[in-house]
Amino acid sequence: MNPLQCERCGRDLESDDAISIIEGVCCACRRTAAQQQLRTGARLVPPAPPTAAPPQPRLVPRQVDLPSPVIQAPRPPVTPAAPTVRPKPAAQVLAEEPLYGQAPRSRRRRRDLAIGVTLGLIVVGAMTGYMVTQRLEPIQLALPGQKAEAMPVRLIVKPAWATVTLDDAPIAASSEEGILTFALPPDQGEMHWLAVDAEGYHSVRRPITRQAGVSDMTIELVQKPIDLVVHSEPPEAEVWIDNQYKGNTPLTLTMLPWEQSTLSLKREGYEPVSKKITPPERGRILKLDIEMEPAGVLVRVETDPPGALVTVDGQVRGPTPVDVAMPPEYLGRDVEITATMPGYEQATLRTSLPERIGAAPVVARMALARPRSELVIRTDPPGAEVLVEGASIGASPATARFGPEQIGRRVTVEGRIAGTHGGRLEVLAPPAGEKSEVTIPLEAVGQVAVFVVLSPTGTGPDHVLLTDRVIEQIHGLDGRQRFCLVSCTVDGIEAWPGRGEAAEATSGNKIRAYDLVRSIRPSARGPAAKALSEALALKPGVVWLFTGGKLREGELSALGAGGGPVVNVCQVGPRAAEPWLERWVAARSGVLAVIEGGPRRVIAREDEGVE
Structure with a gap:
């Protein structure tokens, strides 16, 4: 039991009440007991000491004459009746029971109090003796009327x-x-x-x-905790203090002033940094700006727009902008960098790395384009020239690509074969990132095609080249078309199958036309204007004009200024055509083909030799 707690209620005793300390009962419990005694009318009688039992009288046997014994049967033992216990009055109970505990506990408390007082006196005496040994000068207080000194x-x-x-x-x-x-x-x-x-x-x-x-x-003075502020270049370096991870830079930590710790910075691709932390003598903020050296080659990748996922040589490096530290074995090598982002086309860049460590970082900037859609354009028959919005993109099958500004718009695609066949469709550009196909059916440009041959004199290589081109064009006629052949020969203007007539483009008629073309014996120039007038008499849809040498603009006046048939010109002569002829053919939606003349090796026919 704690001697400084009340024996009845367990509360702490009053330190300034000696009676409470000695008797072990707090003031509240003593007051409660006194009030109970007053209500019952009992006296506060201390417990009486035990009294000795009165002496018992000594029994002395006397000599008595007894009659002869009479033997009687033994009586059964009598069991005494249980004593009747009557309750005592409350006043008697209070008088018989001790009020404040047993006397031995009071004696112990008095003993503890005496020991405490004795120890206190010993401490006071020791302190007094120490002050006397130190010979401290007493305080000189100024007496009344005496002047005090500083x-x-x-x-x-x-x-x-x-x-x-x-x-x-x-x-x-x-x-x-x-x-x-x-x-x-x-x-x-x-x-x-x-x-x-x-x-x-x-x-x-x-x-x-x-x-x-x-x-x-x-x-x-006691030093306050210090704030440790750590910055690194580049940022996002791991901060370790005494081999415990604390976070990534920039980072602010609180440390005790007496702590002696070791700070370490780690980042992939950079040399680790380690240093001792010494608290500042003045102030409570310790700032550390640490620049990390790359372990190999540093490549900084930037994209427009930012946020694209970067892959370097097949390894994902994170979203842009990102610093990629390449190992030393990549020095002097080429690396491939790709950037991908939803809603944009993938961008790829190949760059060379420096050959030494410590060189300036390599900055790779990439612009991501919105995804394009693709339209594969085919023609029937194939091989026709394909045009999208009037611009040629090559022979079919050709692929047209549409940017973000054209996606969803209606575009015009065309196909044509050397002025003989043509077709046109209007289609919608495919959605972004998708690919679709379309086929343009080609039809004959005109139902009647007239071939006018103005070949140079003789049967030289220029004439052979020109007649071969005539045969090639006749071969490409559609079976639904009709055609006519007009030529200037030494005998004048000749027309097949006859003047004012056109033959169907059947296989037999084409073979007859081939033989006629090979048998042409051209004149020096011939009446070109008359031959063109003969061709226009058939009201053709397309006119093919095959000529050797230069043409004069006045000779073509018979074809009119425009609005008539499609006129295609095939000329044997210098590589560069005359500008006026190009404009004249373009005005009639035709095609101008220039064949460079001069001696060359050709395969001759059976009845001719090889030049």
Whole structure:
């Protein structure tokens, strides 16, 4: 049991009440017991000491003459009746029971109190003896009518550079060790305030008076926790303190001033950095700006727009902008960088890395384009020239690509074969990122085609080239068309199958036309204007004009200024055509083909030799 707690209620005893300490009963319990006794009318009778039992009279046997014994049967044993227990009055119970506990406990408490008082006196005596041995000078108080003197005080502060003020008046340090000497004003009993402040330390404010008699003081300030602010270049480096991960830079930590720790920075592709952390003597913020050196080659990837996922040589490196540290084995090599982003086409870039460590970072900038749609255009028959919105994209099958501004719009696609066949469709550009196909059915440009041959004189290589081109065009006629052959020969204007007539483009008629073309014996020039008039008499849909040498613009006046049939010109001559002829053919929606003349090796017919 705790001797400083009440035996009845368990509460702590009053330290300033000796009766409570001695008897072990708090004031509240004593007051409650007294009130109960007053209500019942019982007296506070201390327990009586046990009394000795009265002496019993001594029994002395006497000699008695007894008659002859009469033998009787033994009586059965009589069981005594149980005593009747009557309850005692409350006043008697209170008088018989002890009120404040047993006497032995009171004696123990008195003993403990005596021991405590004795120890206190010993401590006071020891302190008095110490002060006497130190020969402290007593405080000299000024007597009435006597003039008081200033009291010198010697103060040592730690840290030495702390600021000391007395009653808000600064006191300058007298030495680098932080020793100050000042004097208290000669006033009696007035309290002065001594304050010590230092950046990064808890301040101390202490009262001082002359009556205290303290002339030598030491005040040591307690340093506050410090804030450790860590920045790195590049950022997002792992911060480890004493081999414990704390986070990624930039990072702010709180440390105790007496901690001596080791800071380590780690980042993929960079050399690790390790250094000791020393708390600052002044202030409570320690800033560290650490620049990390790349372990290999640093590649910075930027995209427009940012946020694209970057892959370098097949390894995912993260979203842009991103710094990729390449190992030393990549020095002097080429790497392939790809960037992908939903809603954009994949961008690919191949770049070369420097050959030494420490070189300037390689910056790769990539622009992502919105996805294009593709339209594969075919023609029937195949091989026709394909045009999209009037611009040629090659022979079919050809692929047309549409940018974001054309997606969903209606575009015109055309197909044509050398002025003989043509077709046109209007289609919608496919959605972004999709690919579709379309086939353009071609039809004959005109139901009647007229071939006009104005070949040079003789049967030289230019004439052979020209007649071969005539046969090629006749061969490409559709079976639904009709055609006519007009030529200028030494005998004049010849027409097949006859003047004002056109033959169907059957296989037999085509073979007859081949033989006729090979048998042409052209004139020097021939009446070109008359031959063209003969061709127009059939009201053709397309006119093919095959000529050797230069043409004069006046010779073509018979074809009109435009609005008539489609006119295609095939000329044997210099590689570059005359500008006026190009404009004239384009105005009639025709095709101009120039065949370079001169000696060359050709395969001759059976009845001719090889030139």
